[in-house]
Amino acid sequence: MTQDTTSPLSINELQAMKHRGEKISCLTAYDASFSALINKVGIDVILVGDSLGMVIQGHSTTLPVSISDMIYHARCVSQPNQRAFVIADLPFMSYCTPIIAAENAAKLIQQGGAQMIKLEGARVETVRFLVEQGIPVCGHLGLLPQLINQLGCYHVQGKTPEDADRILSEAQQLQDAGATLLVLECVPAPLAKAISSQLNIPVIGIGAGVHCDGQVLVLYDMLNISITKRPRFSKNFMQDATSIEAAISAYHQAVKQALFPSIKHSF
Numbered sequence: 001m002t003q004d005t006t007s008p009l010s011i012n013e014l015q016a017m018k019h020r021g022e023k024i025s026c027l028t029a030y031d032a033s034f035s036a037l038i039n040k041v042g043i044d045v046i047l048v049g050d051s052l053g054m055v056i057q058g059h060s061t062t063l064p065v066s067i068s069d070m071i072y073h074a075r076c077v078s079q080p081n082q083r084a085f086v087i088a089d090l091p092f093m094s095y096c097t098p099i100i101a102a103e104n105a106a107k108l109i110q111q112g113g114a115q116m117i118k119l120e121g122a123r124v125e126t127v128r129f130l131v132e133q134g135i136p137v138c139g140h141l142g143l144l145p146q147l148i149n150q151l152g153c154y155h156v157q158g159k160t161p162e163d164a165d166r167i168l169s170e171a172q173q174l175q176d177a178g179a180t181l182l183v184l185e186c187v188p189a190p191l192a193k194a195i196s197s198q199l200n201i202p203v204i205g206i207g208a209g210v211h212c213d214g215q216v217l218v219l220y221d222m223l224n225i226s227i228t229k230r231p232r233f234s235k236n237f238m239q240d241a242t243s244i245e246a247a248i249s250a251y252h253q254a255v256k257q258a259l260f261p262s263i264k265h266s267f
């Protein structure tokens with residue numbers, strides 16, 4: 001279905017979608033052509049993720065991605081008159097103090113055209129500082145890919161009661177610090193459900209079950225063109241599609257109708 005691409009979504013509209021129970025669709029993108037296609041289909045949010053380090057640059061982790069890389073790709077994605085809300089990631093070590101975070105977030109917004117920045121972990125004081133400077137923030141909890149060298153592997157988080165309680169409490173702290181969106185990656189579906197119902201802000205899941213307020217996938221995974229193995233929580237939407245546009249549209253519809261993720265794509 002082709003949507004009106006001329007009225008940009010705001011964070012208020014994403015918030016309203018949560019409150020009326022409308023699922024939020026989100027995909028990553030890194031360039032202008034995919035951004036245009038995603039907008040044409042009517043996806044609500046584009047995430048310029050640091051996953052570009054893996055799917056665009058060919059690295060085995062997101063760690064080599066620089067702030068200049070992120071600005072470049074955010075600028076490619078952010079176009080005039082588009083409908084989708086654009087979030088850009090602060091990459092590894094670009095938010096190690098609140099001041100450094102603010103300087104880099106400002107670049108993503110002023111030079112990259114992003115409407116919001118995302119950072120990983122319970123960086124509560126950094127989030128509070130960014131919000132005080134007028135920078136909209138999306139938190140990211142659960143599996144934190146920028147911690148891969150501490151974690152050892154990409155595995156599901158929040159499986160023990162202690163870990164689940166910690167993630168729930170961190171989510172609340174991020175909201176209290178002023179974050180207005182939260183990405184939850186690779187956590188058990190019941191935990192994601194509890195967090196989504198406890199928080200007032202929209203919670204976007206990836207590998208976090210169907211009860212989140214919205215879903216995000218890495219574009220290249222759902223198109224089955226990633227050079228790495230597709231994660232279990234993702235789905236090949238190209239399998240039954242006749243075109244890339246049709247695959248993105250099938251994903252959008254599946255998210256809106258809460259048909260994706262199914263049990264087999266959840267933990």
Ligand code: KIV
Binds near residue numbers: 183206
């Ligand atoms: O970098 C990214 O694409 C992300 C998603 C996996 C949520 O952070």
